[in-house]
Amino acid sequence: MISIDSVVKRHGSLLAVDDVDLRISAGLTAIIGPNGAGKSTLLAAVGRLIGTDAGVITVDGLDVAAVRSRDLARRLAILRQDNHLAIRLSVEDLVAYGRFPHGGSRRTAEDRLHIEDAIELLDLGAVRGRFLDELSGGQRQRAFVAMAIAQDTDHLLLDEPLNNLDPRHSVGLMKLLRRLVAERGMTVVVVLHDINVAAQFADDVVAMRDGRVVHHGPVREVLTAQNLSALYEATARVLDLGDRSVVLWE
CATH class of the missing domain: 3.40.50.300 (P-loop containing nucleotide triphosphate hydrolases)
Structure with a gap:
């Protein structure tokens, strides 16, 4: 909570x-x-x-x-909007940073399991050895999310x-x-x-x-529609598609 x-x-x-x-x-x-x-x-x-x-x-x-x-x-793990690093890291090294709160710079077998799991979950296996500055913006973003997930928090x-x-x-x-x-x-x-x-x-x-x-x-x-129109000061329509809603703006 x-x-x-x-x-x-x-x-x-x-x-x-x-x-x-x-x-x-x-x-x-x-x-x-x-x-x-x-x-x-x-x-x-x-x-x-x-x-x-x-x-x-x-x-x-x-x-x-x-x-x-x-x-x-x-x-608690947090990923902010602007992620900038002063050092050059590979994807795998970045994800491994997520384990720092659990054991500092030491890497246990459990740490390696969490690192591998995060890399797989974010579909980063093909670029795990590449440096962050060699990646597309989307790949970098997924690498930072993987680091947060590797932290293994509630x-x-x-x-x-x-x-x-x-x-x-x-x-x-x-x-x-x-x-x-x-x-x-x-x-x-x-x-x-x-x-x-x-x-x-x-x-x-x-x-x-x-x-x-x-x-x-x-x-x-x-x-x-009423809440969103007032919140954004733009006319919103909300369509009911059964198990979900779709918002349209006018």
Whole structure:
């Protein structure tokens, strides 16, 4: 369980996250909202990539601001939008970094199993020995997701993970996240811009605007024409296709 209580984050005079209260349970939760809504800032605060100005965030009861970094990294993995490395790494070396919280630089047999599993899950076997700067944007993105999965945590936070991915790999990644939820009982939180991806794959949706959570609940309760039109200030139509909904913009 991720608990967010009265969290505030300012960037100078900008109130990026404004008194947010949220409970996120096991399953796949999508965070949506217009540009500047505070989605990435909130995710970064949960992952302790940035501090907060007020409030408390806990992961399985552990205060994110106070827990040791290694202990947090054993419970929560986060992938941010902009992934830049100052050193030249191969795909396999990058994925192996996901095991650092469990044993430092030592590699056990269990570590190797998690590394191999992540490389296979993200379909990176053919490029495992290549350097990241030799890859396409989509391949690099999948390599960073593989690193996060190799960390083997109960909570996985991904900020716009579909960036640079073609339709096949976008669908493949979302299906993989659903599989991790179903088979491992994980809590997966994904910032998404594509509302139809959220409609198809998420269990719950958090809708943000101006630093606040304006809606939170099951997909069909949040992704209504009325809610989306107000959220994005654009006319939305929601079509019911039986087991899923499709959003059209006018």
